[in-house]
Amino acid sequence: MVRACRVPPRQTVIGFLCLLFVLIIPTVETCSAEIIGRVPRVLILYPYDERLPATTFAGETARARLLESTEGLVDLFSEFLDLSRFPEKVHIDRMARYLGEKYQERRPDVVIAIGEEATSFIIKYRNAIAPEAKIVFSGFSGADAAKMKLPDDVFGAFSDYDIAKTLAMARRLQPDARELFIIGGSAPFDRSWIATARKDLAGAAGGLKLTYFEDLTIDEFVDRASRVPAGSIILVLTILSDRSGRNFIPRDALERIAGKANAPVYGPYATYIGHGAVGGNTVTFESMGAAVAELAVAAIAGKPIASVKVPQTYVADARQLKRWGLPESALPSGTVQSFKEKSLWEQYWPAIVGIVAALALQAVIITGLLVERHRRRGAEQESRLRLLELVHLNQSATAGALSASIAHELSQPLGAIRSNVETAQALLWNMNPNIDLVQQILADIRDDDQRASDIIVRLRGLLKKRSEIDWQEFDLNDVISSAIQILHAEAEQKRVVVSSKQPARKLPVRADKVHLQQVILNLATNAIDAMVDAATTHRELVFQTALMEESKVVLSISDTGRGIPRDQLDSVFNAFYTTKPAGTGLGLSIARAIIETYGGKIWADNRAEGGAVFRFVLPLAQHG
Amino acid sequence: MESPPREVAVVEDDPSMRKSVARLLNAHGFATEVYASAEAFLSCASQNRFGCIVLDIHLSGMSGIELWHRLKDTDFRIKVIFITALDDGVLEAEAMKAGCVAYLHKPFPADALIGAVNRALGA
Numbered sequence: 001m002v003r004a005c006r007v008p009p010r011q012t013v014i015g016f017l018c019l020l021f022v023l024i025i026p027t028v029e030t031c032s033a034e035i036i037g038r039v040p041r042v043l044i045l046y047p048y049d050e051r052l053p054a055t056t057f058a059g060e061t062a063r064a065r066l067l068e069s070t071e072g073l074v075d076l077f078s079e080f081l082d083l084s085r086f087p088e089k090v091h092i093d094r095m096a097r098y099l100g101e102k103y104q105e106r107r108p109d110v111v112i113a114i115g116e117e118a119t120s121f122i123i124k125y126r127n128a129i130a131p132e133a134k135i136v137f138s139g140f141s142g143a144d145a146a147k148m149k150l151p152d153d154v155f156g157a158f159s160d161y162d163i164a165k166t167l168a169m170a171r172r173l174q175p176d177a178r179e180l181f182i183i184g185g186s187a188p189f190d191r192s193w194i195a196t197a198r199k200d201l202a203g204a205a206g207g208l209k210l211t212y213f214e215d216l217t218i219d220e221f222v223d224r225a226s227r228v229p230a231g232s233i234i235l236v237l238t239i240l241s242d243r244s245g246r247n248f249i250p251r252d253a254l255e256r257i258a259g260k261a262n263a264p265v266y267g268p269y270a271t272y273i274g275h276g277a278v279g280g281n282t283v284t285f286e287s288m289g290a291a292v293a294e295l296a297v298a299a300i301a302g303k304p305i306a307s308v309k310v311p312q313t314y315v316a317d318a319r320q321l322k323r324w325g326l327p328e329s330a331l332p333s334g335t336v337q338s339f340k341e342k343s344l345w346e347q348y349w350p351a352i353v354g355i356v357a358a359l360a361l362q363a364v365i366i367t368g369l370l371v372e373r374h375r376r377r378g379a380e381q382e383s384r385l386r387l388l389e390l391v392h393l394n395q396s397a398t399a400g401a402l403s404a405s406i407a408h409e410l411s412q413p414l415g416a417i418r419s420n421v422e423t424a425q426a427l428l429w430n431m432n433p434n435i436d437l438v439q440q441i442l443a444d445i446r447d448d449d450q451r452a453s454d455i456i457v458r459l460r461g462l463l464k465k466r467s468e469i470d471w472q473e474f475d476l477n478d479v480i481s482s483a484i485q486i487l488h489a490e491a492e493q494k495r496v497v498v499s500s501k502q503p504a505r506k507l508p509v510r511a512d513k514v515h516l517q518q519v520i521l522n523l524a525t526n527a528i529d530a531m532v533d534a535a536t537t538h539r540e541l542v543f544q545t546a547l548m549e550e551s552k553v554v555l556s557i558s559d560t561g562r563g564i565p566r567d568q569l570d571s572v573f574n575a576f577y578t579t580k581p582a583g584t585g586l587g588l589s590i591a592r593a594i595i596e597t598y599g600g601k602i603w604a605d606n607r608a609e610g611g612a613v614f615r616f617v618l619p620l621a622q623h624g
Numbered sequence: 625m626e627s628p629p630r631e632v633a634v635v636e637d638d639p640s641m642r643k644s645v646a647r648l649l650n651a652h653g654f655a656t657e658v659y660a661s662a663e664a665f666l667s668c669a670s671q672n673r674f675g676c677i678v679l680d681i682h683l684s685g686m687s688g689i690e691l692w693h694r695l696k697d698t699d700f701r702i703k704v705i706f707i708t709a710l711d712d713g714v715l716e717a718e719a720m721k722a723g724c725v726a727y728l729h730k731p732f733p734a735d736a737l738i739g740a741v742n743r744a745l746g747a
Contacts, residue, residue: 407711408709412640413640414730414731415707416638416640418731418733418734419731420644420647423644423647426652426734427651492684493710
């Protein structure tokens with residue numbers, strides 16, 4: 001681990017390094033001047049092999065920070081000393097010779113030593129490997145640095161692990177815990193950690209029964225951990241190797257123990273998070289790397305540097321908190337939680353906001369459309385009612401205009417009935433009344449009564465008020481015939497000859513019969529009025545129906561009147577357009593509204609031979 | 625002085641009205657001849673035999689008023705009783721002033737027609 005690894009002949013080495021330090025000082029001072037004008041060289045020394053995540057994290061972070069700070073203008077070299085697997089002096093010496101020769105032509109300007117062992121190594125062999133380099137380090141505490149008696153020109157970012165703080169965190173999470181189990185391996189580094197724990201926890205574990213599991217095999221560690229009383233606290237320091245000499249990456253060893261443990265497991269390293277540890281107080285390796293990189297950058301720039309402390313952090317694994325039922329609220333303030341399951345909101349808030357916004361927008365649009373639809377329907381209904389009222393007013397006006405001719409029409413059968421009745425009475429006064437004649441008279445009375453009744457029915461239809469459209473399918477020719485009957489007396493009075501040209505076949509349309517009759521009466525009465533100035537021998541009103549495009553029927557109503565000024569052909573259908581002194585100017589606009597209601601079209605034209613012709617086209621209700 | 629003829633001409637374009645008026649007159653002892661139009665009446669060769677004419681004003685073709693004017697222009701002095709289904713005060717006043725025997729609005733009572741015919745025939 002980064003924290004420490006004591007190289008056995010340390011005192012000797014330190015003495016040597018002190019001497020070396022004295023010799024190096026002037027060299028270091030000139031170093032900054034020499035690297036000006038070229039890319040500085042930085043060697044990162046890793047104590048172990050590249051598999052060990054702690055040192056690798058720290059080194060990689062330092063590398064990234066250096067590249068960032070120098071904008072890539074730095075030559076970076078990495079060397080893995082592998083001192084955990086090869087702690088023998090012969091290997092160390094061999095590495096020193098190798099590196100000395102390797103960097104003979106490219107002497108580093110700065111050496112970053114990760115961990116105590118790498119630091120000791122470079123200080124010892126500084127002259128052979130990087131005689132002019134500034135040395136900065138990270139990965140062990142200030143206390144350890146003091147023991148090492150480092151040269152005065154060697155500075156570092158101290159990593160002060162405080163196992164007591166890790167225990168304090170555990171006790172906050174498990175205030176009812178009664179026993180504390182501390183686990184450490186058999187490697188020198190492991191033993192060093194156990195010693196530190198014994199010292200640091202002596203006063204911090206008040207009330208807890210302390211038990212150390214040490215000098216055991218990995219299986220024994222796992223077994224012991226699985227049998228601790230529930231609710232206990234387990235602190236795993238490091239297991240670089242076990243009693244059998246088997247080497248481990250500490251986080252892997254912890255993972256095996258935590259997997260079977262009967263109580264929550266804590267540890268002082270961030271690398272334990274995600275492998276079964278609940279949490280701990282630690283110095284993250286990324287922080288170490290960043291801090292030592294800052295020192296290296298300052299050294300490259302020739303700035304004065306001094307040792308710094310890497311900040312400590314509480315770390316925790318949210319999944320382990322959940323596994324052991326430990327309250328998140330009991331975590332020390334500022335604890336960095338990993339693997340915390342985000343709430344749906346945290347995970348998907350942009351999508352949720354988007355969806356809610358879209359739904360809200362959609363709801364607003366739908367509501368708006370519904371309101372608009374409602375208003376439109378209301379307006380359409382209102383418009384339809386207004387049209388129906390207008391049509392009825394128009395019907396009444398037409399009935400009024402035709403009342404004289406209707407009265408004339410009705411007077412004929414009534415006059416005949418009265419004469420017949422009084423004739424019959426006279427006949428019946430005779431001694432021998434002519435019964436046959438009386439019977440003929442009665443039959444004629446019945447026929448005239450029917451005739452009067454028909455006139456009244458037509459009149460009733462003309463005055464019929466609609467509250468809604470009465471959709472029917474009927475033959476347009478029937479409506480024309482009915483209209484001609486209504487107009488008959490009026491036309492006759494005004495000496496207008498009415499004729500109708502209709503095809504033999506039926507012309508079924510779908511509409512309100514009364515409405516179409518009203519359109520025809522409007523057009524025909526206009527035509528009759530238009531012929532008032534024409535010679536009495538030349539007043540012709542012609543109704544003509546014809547098929548159009550096989551699916552429509554067109555009715556033309558032509559007169560021999562004065563025609564319509566060409567520039568007014570389009571405006572005759574506008575409301576309040578009239579040429580009659582007593583006209584309302586609504587008849588043709590109502591006619592257009594009615595025809596358009598039934599999907600048709602109406603227009604006016606002048607006949608080449610004189611007079612006007614009004615046409616409207618309607619869709620046939622059925623083909624053929 | 626020769627007594628006026630008792631025969632009455634009925635000129636009416638409405639078939640039902642024409643038939644009923646003729647029946648009524650027949651029932652009261654008058655001989656009648658019916659015509660559907662003014663033109664038909666004028667084409668009749670023996671107009672002199674009629675003591676009076678019951679004449680509808682609004683005929684298709686030549687109107688009753690026009691026929692009357694035509695008759696007044698001739699030596700034939702026939703009495704005229706107008707019948708009409710239209711209420712036209714001006715026309716009525718004009719007709720009365722010009723010397724028609726009666727101006728009857730359809731439907732009219734039998735007494736009015738018979739009385740008018742009797743007056744026309746000088747009964």
